[in-house]
Amino acid sequence: MTESWATFGADLHLQLDLTAERGLRAGLTEALREAARGGRLAAGTRLPSSRSLAADLGIARNTVAEAYAELVAEGWLTARQGSGTRVAERARPRRPAAALPVRRPARKGPAYSLIPGSPDLGGFPRAAWLSAARRALTDAPNEAFGYAVDPRGRVELRQALAGYLARARGVYADPEQIVLCAGFLHGLTLLAGVLRARRVREVAVEGYGLDFHRDLLVRAGLRTRPLGVDAEGARTGELTATAGAVLLTPAHQFPTGVALTPARRAAVVDWARTTGGLILEDDYDGEFRYDRQPVGALQGLDPDRVVYLGTASKSLAPGLRMGWMVVPPGLSAEVTAAAGPTGWACGALDQLTLAEFITSGAYDRHVRGMRLRYRRRRDELVAAVGDRVGVSGIAAGLHAVLDLPGGTERSVLQSAAWQDLALHGLGRFRHPEAVALPARDAVVVGYGTPSDSAWSPTLAALAAALP
Numbered sequence: 001m002t003e004s005w006a007t008f009g010a011d012l013h014l015q016l017d018l019t020a021e022r023g024l025r026a027g028l029t030e031a032l033r034e035a036a037r038g039g040r041l042a043a044g045t046r047l048p049s050s051r052s053l054a055a056d057l058g059i060a061r062n063t064v065a066e067a068y069a070e071l072v073a074e075g076w077l078t079a080r081q082g083s084g085t086r087v088a089e090r091a092r093p094r095r096p097a098a099a100l101p102v103r104r105p106a107r108k109g110p111a112y113s114l115i116p117g118s119p120d121l122g123g124f125p126r127a128a129w130l131s132a133a134r135r136a137l138t139d140a141p142n143e144a145f146g147y148a149v150d151p152r153g154r155v156e157l158r159q160a161l162a163g164y165l166a167r168a169r170g171v172y173a174d175p176e177q178i179v180l181c182a183g184f185l186h187g188l189t190l191l192a193g194v195l196r197a198r199r200v201r202e203v204a205v206e207g208y209g210l211d212f213h214r215d216l217l218v219r220a221g222l223r224t225r226p227l228g229v230d231a232e233g234a235r236t237g238e239l240t241a242t243a244g245a246v247l248l249t250p251a252h253q254f255p256t257g258v259a260l261t262p263a264r265r266a267a268v269v270d271w272a273r274t275t276g277g278l279i280l281e282d283d284y285d286g287e288f289r290y291d292r293q294p295v296g297a298l299q300g301l302d303p304d305r306v307v308y309l310g311t312a313s314k315s316l317a318p319g320l321r322m323g324w325m326v327v328p329p330g331l332s333a334e335v336t337a338a339a340g341p342t343g344w345a346c347g348a349l350d351q352l353t354l355a356e357f358i359t360s361g362a363y364d365r366h367v368r369g370m371r372l373r374y375r376r377r378r379d380e381l382v383a384a385v386g387d388r389v390g391v392s393g394i395a396a397g398l399h400a401v402l403d404l405p406g407g408t409e410r411s412v413l414q415s416a417a418w419q420d421l422a423l424h425g426l427g428r429f430r431h432p433e434a435v436a437l438p439a440r441d442a443v444v445v446g447y448g449t450p451s452d453s454a455w456s457p458t459l460a461a462l463a464a465a466l467p
Contacts, residue, residue: 006193012048012056024059029067036076036087045076047085110422112458116255116399117210123370124317127365128362129353135360136352151339153180153324155350157355159283161324162381164358165310169286170296172303173326179335182321184282185216187309188247190338191280192220194331200244204282206234207434208256213247214431222375226431229253233260236268245278246271250298255429255444257393257401259295268298278331279306285314287367289396290375304328312354314398314448315367322346322354374398377447377455384459388466398448401426408467409441416443419461 001421014031037040047361048056050064057064068085071077080086144154152158158175166215181187195203203217208225213223228235233253239246246268250260272279278397281298289295303326311323319394321347345351357363381400382391390403404412409425416423428440450458 007163012053014057014196021222022419025063025066025070028057028063029070032067032071033076035072036071036354041087041248043087043089045087046083047087049084052123056066056386062182072325077086091266110417111420112454112461113422113449114445114447114458114462115449116425116444118318118446118449119314119316119370119398120373120448120451121317121319122257122451123373125362125366128366129316129357130242132357132360132362133349133353134174137349139350139356140352144352148348151336152176152178153345154351154355157351158324160355160358164339164363165297165308165326168364169310170300171308171326173308177327177329177332179325179332180351181323181325181339183313184284184309184311184322186345187323187325188213188216188280190219190335191245191307191325192217192222195245195278197334200243201439202243204239204243204246205431206248206253207431207437208426209247209249209254209431210429217247218448224431226437228434228436229256229258231258231359233258233264234268236264236271238446239271239277240266241275241277243275243277245280246281247280248298249282250283251283252289252393252397253286253363254282254397255393255399255401255426257395257397257399257424259396260293260298265298269302269305272302277305281306281308283308283310285397286310287315288370288371288374290378292395295361295396304330307331315363315370320350320354322350337446346417374448380455381445381447381462384463385433385466399444399446402443402445402466404441404443405467406439406441409443412443412467416461416465421458421461421465423462423465 014035032041041047047053047068050061050068054061054064068077068079072079072085075088077085078088129172141273143149155175157180158178161178162173162175165173169170173269177191179187181190200222202223202225204227205214205217205224207229216222227238227246234252236246248260248268250257250265268279271277279298279302283297286295286297297308299306305328307328308326309323312320313323316322325335338343354363378394378400382394385391385402391400392403393399393401409427413423413425424444426440426444430437431443
């Protein structure tokens with residue numbers, strides 16, 4: 001079949017001055033020259049064929065060919081067999097003197113980082129993800145490329161998650177009760193709006209936790225009240241009827257790393273049943289445990305009172321912006337309405353890819369591989385610090401807490417800065433109203449953050465910073 005020559009070549013917008021005095025060729029030559037000189041046509045850009053551009057402009061092909069030849073002769077364009085006509089590499093944008101940037105010294109960030117909250121991004125399973133994406137794209141129904149019609153997200157991913165969460169985390173998850181979201185903060189934003197609509201005024205939170213989670217709740221008009229945290233997790237016995245909800249990290253408290261004990265799990269469920277309160281469970285790194293038995297999700301104790309929140313941020317990568325909520329039946333309609341008529345979670349193709357990644361078994365294989373990788377790092381961390389400091393919270397997750405002698409947290413952080421190491425102290429995560437918590441000097445080490453190549457020098461910098 002013969003294809004029309006007008007379908008070939010890139011689109012090109014030119015500001016032509018095709019006056020009778022100048023002529024067509026002169027006007028076209030000047031327009032192309034100015035586009036290359038001013039930077040609108042970047043060096044290396046391939047231009048349309050002379051036939052295609054002539055058709056677009058409604059002029060003779062010879063006129064375009066002569067303009068191209070003149071600019072090749074001047075050095076603005078290059079023309080090679082098989083490569084087409086391109087803007088020459090020597091062409092550089094022309095800037096007025098006043099527009100030149102002011103040179104300032106570059107700000108250099110720390111060479112090493114042990115900031116918690118991030119996985120080893122180099123461990124992302126690119127090849128396996130690409131294979132899943134190809135299969136998902138091949139099998140995707142045509143309607144997947146249209147506007148989203150279900151604010152809960154693609155049913156394929158909700159079904160895959162329901163099976164995985166039930167099997168791996170002990171979650172009672174009906175696909176109809178799963179709402180996909182663009183990460184934990186998106187999910188918490190939706191829930192905060194629902195709580196406000198229900199006239200909730202106070203949310204209990206753990207005395208140690210992420211400040212931007214608390215800030216999000218405050219911006220939504222909710223007061224946060226801290227619960228004590230000790231070796232058994234959050235002190236759920238401190239919950240009162242004034243709180244309409246509680247936000248917990250029961251499987252691996254952040255940042256102290258302890259698991260909520262069975263007695264305290266039962267206590268928080270009893271509180272929810274008695275007061276009608278809601279439990280928001282942040283299962284942020286539940287897949288990663290090393291030398292302890294898996295701790296199942298709190299949601300399994302009472303699916304009618306617990307909203308389970310999980311993401312792919314630690315198991316895969318935060319850049320996917322992919323999370324999910326398993327909501328109680330009595331809350332489903334409100335959360336779905338808060339998500340909007342079409343939702344604004346991650347793209348349909350990413351959802352279909354993750355569904356394929358889970359159902360094919362690739363997700364389980366990846367998690368098992370990363371579990372071994374992180375366990376080796378944890379063991380190397382413990383060996384590197386020796387007996388100079390206490391180490392806790394290491395049975396699971398991607399971070400550990402190094403307990404320091406009293407009054408030394410600030411000096412250790414300063415020493416880390418001298419070692420060009422980004423490090424967070426435990427005090428950073430303390431709720432400003434948690435006055436009843438005993439003083440504790442410590443640093444929180446995110447050993448999942450460094451790349452493999454940076455891991456050894458990062459450990460050395462940490463060891464040098466410790467007392």
